[in-house]
Amino acid sequence: MKTDNPVLPLGYSDMPPGTIATVVTCLEMRERPQLPLNSTDDALTLRHWHQPDLNEYRELFRNIGAQWLWSARLTMSDEKLASILNDPRVAIYILKDAGRRIGLLELDFRHDNECELAYFGLVEDSVGKGAGRFLMTHAIEKAWARPIDRFWVHTCHLDSPAALPFYKRMGFTPYKIMVEVLDDPRRSGVVPNTAAPQVPLIGL
Incomplete structure (x- = not known):
């Protein structure tokens, strides 16, 4: 439709x-959906991560998000990041599989x-095995x-192209589309220049 x-x-x-530019879809739910919370995988555990060490947090953030060009928390100053992670209104959880850190949840x-699902993700080799649904139902x-x-x-x-359909299946409804322009974090070395091969790296 023209405007x-x-x-x-x-x-x-x-x-x-x-x-680089990306099309952003905002989604919301206005009431709690009825979802089963039990999991048959006893190896999965979710733990509250109280005031995480900044280096450990960034390491997990990078392990999960580099392939999707997550960079905001990697370029943020220690002071600003600590102010978010230590805020009692921000709840951070870590998902473990048999003791190994595989997921991050930040509310x-x-x-x-209102609550924003600020960060939600899994390390690459844990995707597609039920851990995402486990994490989201608890979120x-x-x-x-x-x-x-x-x-x-x-x-x-x-x-991930699976992200939007997954959010919709879990009860979120799209309500707005935006376009975001950001510095390509691969050019500055914040994430490796081999990350996100699905996004062309121009001029490097």
């Missing part, structure tokens, strides 16, 4: 050198009456255990 005053011009737009309650349980009216998340086309 008289589009946010972006219709058609193609060149990107500034060193940047942000810093806005009244939903923990989010709606507090007095919220909305649980929301955003994903983008830099993420």
Whole structure:
């Protein structure tokens, strides 16, 4: 549908050198869905990660997110990152499989009456084995255990192509689309330049 005053011009737009663009889909749920929380995999355990060590947090963040170009927490100053991770309104959980760290869950309650699924992910070799559903059902349980009216998340086309269908299956409904422009973290070495081969690296 054409608009008289589009946010972006219709058609193609060149990107500034060193940047990438991604289409972001925002999703929300307005009530808790009915999902079974039990798992037949006794090796999976979810633990609250209270005030995580910054280096350990970044290591897990990198192990999970480098392939999807997660970089925000890797470039953030120690002071700013600590202020988020140590905030009592932010709940961080670590998923383990037989003692090995395989997943990260971060719930942000810093806005009244809502929870953002700020980070959610698994290491690559744990995807497709049921750990994602295990982690998400617990995320939903923990989010709606507090007095919220909305649980929301955003994903983008830099993420796994399975992410958006998964969120929808778990009860989230898309409500907004945005375009994000960001510096390509591979150019600065924040993540390896071999990461995310599905996203072309221009000019390096």
